[in-house]
């Protein structure tokens with residue numbers, strides 16, 4: 431039995447699972463999202479060059495990926511420190527930082543933020559979506575990818591001694607590319623060696639989560655210790671959602687705070703409102719999945735920080751939880767979603 435067994439691995443070392451408290455299971459603190467830059471609509475170029483002004487706030491919420499400067503959360507360390515202190519004050523305990531290879535993970539910065547604020551931060555191992563894989567990554571065998579992921583958990587990542595406590599977010603698109611399939615198999619192999627938590631970013635198609643789970647299962651992954659992220663923009667039909675839920679992964683609604691008319695990454699998707707997200711959570715709880723639901727904001731652009739007029743990392747604790755309580759979810763079930771489910775998922779077997 432490894433020394434990780436029964437523990438959670440934060441950027442400051444191993445902790446007892448009972449210490450985590452309320453946990454957001456899919457956030458980013460220090461990253462860049464340049465890979466997803468989208469050209470602004472014709473005529474909006476000047477606004478995109480000069481985004482952080484009151485009169486451009488609405489534009490920025492509708493077009494967050496069309497302004498380069500907005501994509502560098504990594505430039506906002508002092509604002510992030512304030513955010514984490516506010517998160518603690520609002521009753522938050524832990525943040526799972528999902529930044530993996532390809533979107534500028536910065537582990538020393540995460541360690542410093544954890545030291546400065548007292549928030550437990552758990553870092554992610556592995557690789558983001560195909561377009562961020564280097565040529566060297568694309569050429570690696572599944573065995574080599576597995577070794578790299580295992581080493582990021584056991585010894586530290588990016589040439590540091592900061593160890594990752596989850597694998598993911600592992601990025602996949604739709605259709606899933608060959609390189610992404612290799613990374614998924616490596617993820618499953620590493621998970622069966624380590625007994626660790628895994629978290630997946632699925633492609634934007636209702637069939638994507640099922641396909642990812644099949645690939646992980648075939649490679650020996652533990653689906654009961656795997657989180658499927660971004661279900662709020664992926665599966666809309668209640669029947670399909672229950673079919674997927676039945677496969678046994680955790681079900682994550684992690685775009686709380688994102689309300690936009692035209693979702694630039696898939697214009698066919700109607701991004702739900704927070705009210706609709708809460709309604710879906712209540713539906714899953716009613717259907718018996720209260721031990722599987724997880725929530726977060728997946729903050730990955732500057733405009734979502736309170737410094738720039740955004741909702742910040744405390745939005746769920748301050749605004750969504752009270753709403754959940756008025757929509758048929760009990761305090762006991764809220765505690766499961768925020769405390770017990772993350773704790774169970776994050777504890778090494």
Ligand SMILES: [Zn+2]
Pocket residue numbers: 456457458528599728730
């Ligand atoms: Zn993410």
